[in-house]
Amino acid sequence: MQEALTRGPSFAQRPAGLRPGWLAAGVAAVLVALVAGVSLGPVSLPPGSVAAELLNLLPGVRLDSGLSEREIAIVTELRLPRVVLGLLVGGLLALAGGCYQGVFRNPLADPYLLGVAAGAGLAVTAVISLGAVAGGAPTGLPLTVPLAAFVGSLGAVAMTYLLGVAGGRGRSTATLILAGVAVSAFLSAGQTYLLQRNSDSIQQVYSWLLGRLATAGWHDVRLVLPYFLLTTVVVLLHRRELDVLSVGDDEARSLGLHPQRSRYLLIAAASLGTAAAVSASGLIGFVGIIVPHTVRLLAGSSYRVILPLSLLFGGAFLALTDVVARTAAAPAEVPIGVVTALLGGPFFVLVLRTARRVLT
Numbered sequence: 001m002q003e004a005l006t007r008g009p010s011f012a013q014r015p016a017g018l019r020p021g022w023l024a025a026g027v028a029a030v031l032v033a034l035v036a037g038v039s040l041g042p043v044s045l046p047p048g049s050v051a052a053e054l055l056n057l058l059p060g061v062r063l064d065s066g067l068s069e070r071e072i073a074i075v076t077e078l079r080l081p082r083v084v085l086g087l088l089v090g091g092l093l094a095l096a097g098g099c100y101q102g103v104f105r106n107p108l109a110d111p112y113l114l115g116v117a118a119g120a121g122l123a124v125t126a127v128i129s130l131g132a133v134a135g136g137a138p139t140g141l142p143l144t145v146p147l148a149a150f151v152g153s154l155g156a157v158a159m160t161y162l163l164g165v166a167g168g169r170g171r172s173t174a175t176l177i178l179a180g181v182a183v184s185a186f187l188s189a190g191q192t193y194l195l196q197r198n199s200d201s202i203q204q205v206y207s208w209l210l211g212r213l214a215t216a217g218w219h220d221v222r223l224v225l226p227y228f229l230l231t232t233v234v235v236l237l238h239r240r241e242l243d244v245l246s247v248g249d250d251e252a253r254s255l256g257l258h259p260q261r262s263r264y265l266l267i268a269a270a271s272l273g274t275a276a277a278v279s280a281s282g283l284i285g286f287v288g289i290i291v292p293h294t295v296r297l298l299a300g301s302s303y304r305v306i307l308p309l310s311l312l313f314g315g316a317f318l319a320l321t322d323v324v325a326r327t328a329a330a331p332a333e334v335p336i337g338v339v340t341a342l343l344g345g346p347f348f349v350l351v352l353r354t355a356r357r358v359l360t
Contacts, residue, residue, distance in 0.1 A: 017302065017305065018308060018309070019299075022309055023309075023312075026308070026309050026312030029316035030319075033086075033319035034054070034084075036319075036320060037079065037083035037319045037322065038083055040323050042326075043074060045067065045074070045075065049067050050065075050067075053072060053075050053076070054075070057076070077217060081220070081221055085221050085281070086318045086319040086321075087319050088221065088277075088280075089277040089280060089281045089315075090291075090319060090321075091310075091312070092224075092227075092274065092276065092277040092314075093284065094310040094311060094313065094317070095232065095307060096235075096270040096273050096277075097291065098291075098292035099235050099267075099269070102245065102266075102306075105245075105246060106177070107293070108351060110285070110286070110288040110289050111274040111277075111287075112283075112285065112288075114160045114161075114267070114271060115157065115160050115183035115184045116271060116274050116278060117184070118156055118183065118185075118186075118188045118191070119153045119155050119156025119157070119159075120148075120152045120156075120278045120279070121152070121205075122152055122188075122190050123149055123152025123153075124145055124149050124152065125191045125194045125195060125201075126194060127145060127148040128145070128205050129195070130198075146220070146223065146279035147279070149275070149278050149282075150278075150279035153271070153279070154271070156183055157267075157271040159183045160176060160179045160180045160183045161179075164179040208282045208283075209282060210282065210335035210337040210338060211336045212281065212333075212335060212336055213318075213336060223276075223280060224280045227273055227276035230269070231273030234266075235266060235307060236308060238265065239303045240303070241262045242307075244257050245262065284318070284340055285341055286343065287317065289347065289348060290340075290347050292306055321336060321340055325339045
């Protein structure tokens with residue numbers, strides 16, 4: 001085993017681990033996004049006062065922020081839950097994107113690869129079209145909408161897995177991707193049929209499909225947090241296995257790793273996190289492509305670096321993108337999915353042009 005590590009060409013230059021400087025930069029990005037997200041909005045608040053008020057939330061800290069009771073309520077009850085939700089959702093989508101790219105060895109893989117988006121879209125469309133949401137508007141995040149999105153996402157992943165296994169165990173990576181495309185096409189057709197039969201609910205469905213972080217308090221944060229913690233722990237504990245999988249299954253087996261078992265475990269964890277993110281925020285695309293690739297270009301190609309930094313920078317990216325969505329057309333609000341698509345479209349073209357490895 002030692003000779004395999006020293007003589008193999010893939011290990012001739014072992015990728016560097018996570019440097020403290022990059023970790024500090026990721027934490028700093030999260031803190032900047034937190035303060036900026038809470039400070040900026042229809043009612044602008046001084047960043048210094050906001051930072052002081054956020055520090056007051058820590059045990060034993062009591063600072064005079066200079067904010068009125070109304071402004072403190074805006075900070076703690078309105079904006080802070082939304083920003084924290086953005087940090088969680090962005091972190092999950094970026095972490096899942098980096099994980100999928102490592103598992104499939106495909107630079108274009110993203111969290112919606114296995115039919116997650118189509119499954120969530122069909123389930124939410126069915127709930128709204130069939131009148132399960134009392135009063136109609138999904139922007140208030142009634143329990144039925146995120147629950148339907150969560151169940152639909154995991155159901156689509158299960159369908160993709162079963163179809164991929166039926167397609168051949170020896171070609172698990174390729175068959176899973178093709179199965180995801182097939183499942184997405186099937187579920188998208190069902191969603192289109194429901195929309196055509198229930199045209200009065202199209203606006204409500206699209207308001208969810210375009211993505212949003214609107215929240216009425218800490219309820220949505222509490223719903224996502226357990227899945228965020230579970231996904232983060234599982235993926236980060238197995239991040240070294242992605243580096244081993246990148247050299248091929250034969251080499252991985254020679255090092256004592258079970259490639260298929262590791263691959264499916266990581267896919268399950270990433271899909272669970274994606275489903276939780278989608279259930280709370282709707283469909284927000286390109287985060288899982290933009291952030292991991294940017295980290296890879298700047299900080300290194302090892303998944304010991306990519307995954308933890310994607311978690312941090314992904315959360316900061318989505319929180320700051322939400323600031324743009326809230327302020328670009330104020331007092332109206334641009335769907336955050338539109339903003340990420342405007343940023344991600346050109347980035348996707350860049351990745352497509354520069355990718356060296358293609359799926360075979």
